[in-house]
Amino acid sequence: ITTEASTMLPFSNLTAVTPVDGRYADKCVALRAHFSEFALIKRRVIVEVKWLIHLADERVIEQLPPFDEPTRASLLALIENFSVEQAERVKAIERTTNHDVKAVEYFLK
Template identity: 40%
Template sequence: MMDIQLLTAISPVDGRYRSKVDGLALYFSEYALIRYRVLVEIEYFIALCEQPLPQLADFDKSYMRIYEIFIRNFNWRMRSELKK
């Protein structure tokens, strides 16, 4: 019997050829899109905080460590929360 995930695949790439392109999922999947979008937004915000911008003068720099930890530990559960 055929695997239900293969039957519900959107294209042959994520269906019957999944084993051949599985390594690409970390870069081209919905999960990867969300992960890298969050990564870029946080890195951009950190870079803005390093500039002498009056709008961010009162921002507590201790949060930077939290952002870095978030980036390093981003996982499926976090992605699910962001997707809501």
């Protein structure tokens, strides 16, 4: 099968990359929240936000003062309410940066 032909295959149990995504998808749906690409991006956002807050709180970077409460709440709300649409924005940024973590940093700007 050519690469071109493989990109035209519709998604189904037979065309899934693994049986986990195909025939066992209904049994593994709970795993998506932990092992999907969305979950990976969300974890990266969590790490970057918490690290930024830590750096500000500890005054590690002189030019980064501690965040006021509304800013801190906004950053923490981003973690709590992170959506698939936001993950798609990170992926769009990644297409230009060719770097997954850098895309998260740009998303947070």
